[in-house]
Amino acid sequence: MSGAHYGLRDWLAQRFSAVIMLVYTLFMVGYSATQQALNYDTWHALFSHAWMRYFTLLFALSLYLHAWVGVRDILMDYVRATWIRLPLQVAAIVALLLYTMWIVTILWSVK
Amino acid sequence: MRFSIYRYHPESGAKPVMQDYVLDIAPQGKMLLDAILALQESDPTLAVRRSCREGVCGSDAMNINGRNGLACVTPLADLKQPITLRPLPGLPVIRDLIVDLTQFYQQYRSIEPYLVNHDPEPEIERLQSPAERAELDGLYECILCACCSTACPSFWWNPDKFVGPAGLLQAYRFIADSRDQATNARLDDLEDPYRLFRCHSIMNCVAVCPKDLNPTEAIGKIKALLVNRTV
Secondary structure (H helix, E strand, O other): OOOOOOHHHHHHHHHHHHHHHHHHHHHHHHHHHHOOOOOHHHHHHHHHOHHHHHHHHHHHHHHHHHHHHHHHHHHHHHOOOHHHHHHHHHHHHHHHHHHHHHHHHHHOOOO | OEEEEEEOOHHHOOOOEEEEEEOOOOOOOOEHHHHHHHHHHHOOOOOOOOOOOOOOOOOOEEEEOOEEEEHHHOEHHHOOOOEEEEOOOOOOEEEOOEEOOHHHHHHHHHOOOOOOOOOOOOOOOOOOOHHHHHOOOOOOOOOOOOOOHHHOHHHHHOOOOOOHHHHHHHHHHHHOOOOOOOHHHHHHHOOOOOOOOOOOOOOHHHHHOOOOOOHHHHHHHHHHHHHHHHO
């Protein structure tokens, strides 16, 4: 009757990635509000910590996972033809993988 | 009162048109269906389905001023003029206000809407406690009028793959039934990305249900059961 059994997994992943993004957002808002001045030096000091890089990477991965489920949902709803939907889904995955490499490069380029 | 009604006769080859009607009727105490039947007397070509005329059979579901509902329980006096009547959205039109509900019924059939119980049949009946019976309240009252499923964009886009709110409400009706033994198979059937998870909880179904039922809540309970047995 039913096909692939990953509906629940993706739905849960979207919810938990949302929680991680919320925690990160609250942290950033709190950090920005408690700093005397927000300039290159304060951001540089924050992102020099290894934990901040991993925390940001976790946020970015959550964002990409969340975006993947959301974009796939939109494609499943609005793009009926499999031969168009499949390349679009692959394009979304490739883009998100490139973003992942890009954010790693950016985060670990802070000297 | 002024009406604007969708007219379509597929066999004629003509495109659908909105036809204006004027009816001399006192709206107090009357329902929309009374007006439609009066219109039908002057124009017998106007096609509409109705049966019980009191909100029990669900035959006269239609789109009334942009909102799905049953003509027989919609007070005429509450409607803004011109009263615009269209067939339920998203389904093939057979004629005028009559739609082809085949896809809707196929989804209903797909959730196996009957008790599955492999125990030997008891001499009298399968008993439930009052609490077990109370679990079915808000579920069994569905009359399958299709107002909810045809108000759901996810059902419009994927009527062949997404069960739709009416079918899912009934799926939960049998999952929640203490006498049913097929809960795991029923949950397996709904675990894929389409059948249940096309629901994005926009709650159009809850807004239009003429029986004030809540398919979104039932869908949420199915999701909770899926989470419980998986993690």
